[in-house]
Amino acid sequence: MRDMAEVGVREFGSGDLGGAARVLAERHGRHRRRHPLLRGDFEDVEVARVAVTEAWEAEGASGTVAVSGGEVVGYLLGAPKGPVWGPNVWVEAAGVAGRDAEVIRDLYGVAAERWVAEGKTAQYVLVPDDDSLVDAFFRLGFGSQHAHAIRGPFDGEVAVPAGMTVRRAERRDIGVLAELDLVLPKHQGASPVFSAGEVPTVEEAVADWEESVDDPEYATFVAEVNGRVIGSAIGCSLEKSSAHQGLARPDNAGFLGFAAVFPEDRGHGGGRVLGETVLKWCAASGYDSVVTDWRVANLLSSRTWPRLGFVPTFQRLHRLIGY
Ligand SMILES: CC(C)(COP(=O)(O)OP(=O)(O)OC[C@H]1O[C@@H](n2cnc3c(N)ncnc32)[C@H](O)[C@@H]1OP(=O)(O)O)[C@@H](O)C(=O)NCCC(=O)NCCS
Known part of the structure; x- marks a missing residue:
């Protein structure tokens, strides 16, 4: 002792x-x-x-x-x-x-x-x-607020469910990409996450996409069902993320930086297809691993990303004093 x-x-x-x-x-x-x-x-x-x-x-x-x-x-x-x-x-x-x-x-x-x-x-x-x-x-x-997670390179084929397609986003998708940008902060502003992250307006999100849609450092994908975009995901280098620094930033890692599926389209494999497409892009880009992170109280991402092979490495713990 x-x-x-x-x-x-x-x-x-x-x-x-x-x-x-x-x-x-x-x-x-x-x-x-x-x-x-x-x-x-x-x-x-x-x-x-x-x-x-x-x-x-x-x-x-x-x-x-x-x-x-x-x-x-x-x-x-x-x-x-x-x-x-x-x-x-x-x-x-x-x-x-x-x-x-x-x-x-x-x-x-x-x-x-x-x-x-x-x-x-x-x-x-x-x-x-x-x-x-x-x-x-x-x-x-303290309690658990956020998880950082990692996985090795994806070496399989993306299994796209029948009736769904996945492709790189194009300029014509800007309107729907902007709508999907609001999905994550809206979801996380609600129970049980209650994140204070700001929800942009659609106009602000459109303006951002107008500038960034052709940026070669980000790979944006959309999934479609019957020609309608149901979700999007973004891959990039982990170096683009300020949340992953120092010991929590593996070398030569890709980053699953964003994913969202419209609420009415969830639970049909869109999230998996988009996530795996980003994983495949990371492998093709030569990254040795892929990192992502999620709010622990986000009941959707906290269940989805472990299913795609992500294993938590770091936890952000939080304590609010006074009550
Ligand atoms: C996270 C999100 C993109 C997943 O999209 P989705 O289309 O619902 O996910 P899928 O149907 O492809 O499911 C992916 C996997 O996660 C599992 N999963 C997804 N939601 C789940 C839930 N609520 N409970 C249990 N498992 C769940 C599925 O079973 C599936 O695993 P499997 O293929 O091994 O069966 C979607 O829920 C979403 O947009 N959430 C709000 C925004 C968000 O949190 N984005 C993530 C940012 S970190």
Whole structure:
């Protein structure tokens, strides 16, 4: 049994970067044993150090370090993000690691005192799918908000149901693509997700598509039934996504960045066909893996993407303090 008295927790300082990098490199090594498609270089302490330094040097960053016998055994670093996340502090993928789940709880106990005193009551933590780490945060009042997931290259053929076709989107599809753009934020604004993401107007979405429909860096597909578009999906490089950074951005990965099927057309294989078409495009483009993400409370995407072979790698946990 761990002797609590041996571990001291105090504010993080720049002298702790080397020790924190060692703990992060170890954490990433454990994570990669479950997900070999994640980037290998962060197992190197010097590369991990770059990631921890970035977390520490982020504007407004603060946090804590746990030391035992003169050695860093855990750390927690958070920094605020844009206003859509509320009065927030974010712990990014390189912002937390520890050899012991209980140390994580001690680290948070000290760090959160400052965060809450500063009014940062909306708290977000991106953690590997490590049961003991997730459990430590659950026992600190956090819940699961978002999943990041990965899969290897798709090597099959897309099985298109009878009566359905799938093709690249063209300029003539702009009207329907704009309507489909509203489907996801509307769905996620409703129960049980209640996301605060803004729903654009159709006019705004049309204007966006007018500019971007020919962009060669995005592959947009539509599925049709009887000549009517029922859904769309977009593939691109993962580098286009600001939500997947650092340890959570595998090298040379494709990204399933968007998919939507009109409510009345769901449940007939359109989502699978569109998703697999993006997977096939990613394989043909030479990506080594494909990443996607979803709101855990989105009852549709959280069921669809695992069926297409995506395995969760990181979870974003969330705690809202005050009630
Ligand atoms: C996610 C979405 C695109 C899926 O499209 P869909 O046409 O309903 O999906 P499909 O009928 O092709 O089903 C795909 C797979 O997921 C499963 N699935 C889909 N919805 C499900 C549900 N509600 N419950 C259980 N399984 C479900 C299907 O069984 C199927 O698996 P299978 O082929 O192994 O049987 C669609 O539901 C949607 O537009 N949702 C709202 C917007 C959204 O969440 N987009 C995703 C952005 S992250």
